[in-house]
Amino acid sequence: MLKLDPIWQPDSQQKQFRLLLEAMSRPGECYAIATIPEDGSVALSVLATLLDAEVSLADPDDLLRIEDWPMLQAKPELSEQADYILCDGAHPPDFIPKIGTLACPEQSATLLLVVEELGQAINSQSALKMKLTGPGIAASSILSISGLNPEWLSVREDWIDSFPLGVDWILVDKARITALPRTTKVELL
Numbered sequence: 001m002l003k004l005d006p007i008w009q010p011d012s013q014q015k016q017f018r019l020l021l022e023a024m025s026r027p028g029e030c031y032a033i034a035t036i037p038e039d040g041s042v043a044l045s046v047l048a049t050l051l052d053a054e055v056s057l058a059d060p061d062d063l064l065r066i067e068d069w070p071m072l073q074a075k076p077e078l079s080e081q082a083d084y085i086l087c088d089g090a091h092p093p094d095f096i097p098k099i100g101t102l103a104c105p106e107q108s109a110t111l112l113l114v115v116e117e118l119g120q121a122i123n124s125q126s127a128l129k130m131k132l133t134g135p136g137i138a139a140s141s142i143l144s145i146s147g148l149n150p151e152w153l154s155v156r157e158d159w160i161d162s163f164p165l166g167v168d169w170i171l172v173d174k175a176r177i178t179a180l181p182r183t184t185k186v187e188l189l
Helices: 010-025 042-050 068-072 151-160
Strands: 056-058 084-088 110-114 117-119 128-133 141-146 168-172 176-180 185-188
Touching: 010 042, 010 168, 010 176, 042 068, 042 084, 042 110, 042 168, 042 176, 117 176, 151 185
Parallel strands: 056 084, 084 110, 110 168
Antiparallel strands: 117 141, 128 141, 128 185, 168 176
């Protein structure tokens, strides 16, 4: 009998989807991942929840294993045209994703950035500390990210400066996720 990792099971994907909704609703809050796959790839768990045969995926940093692609069912695509883009946050961005159109702002990319560590207070000299404001945040909140190249924040500002156009981010470390929707304002501290 074929044994599937729990990330491919509907009940696990439903729990994961609810967690993603919470993360998008409360930007900068870190959530423990519902189901971590056997290989430890939190990013794969998120992708297993979000993707199907109707969407496209770019993996410019080759973070996925070749055997993951058939299970994800997503169409491989260039970063500039993909619906979802999986990236190593430590590498600087070298593409411009889809940001949607005024008629269809939802036809933009969602970026999944793999980072070293997420949290409200990370004790690392290299961690980026940010003040977040916007919908879903009471007044402001603090998010620290270790393993994120600062260029990502710079290009994000360009990508979201024509609201409602823009990209949404999901950030993952080894056990947690957080989200930065296009409506979230980020100020480096």
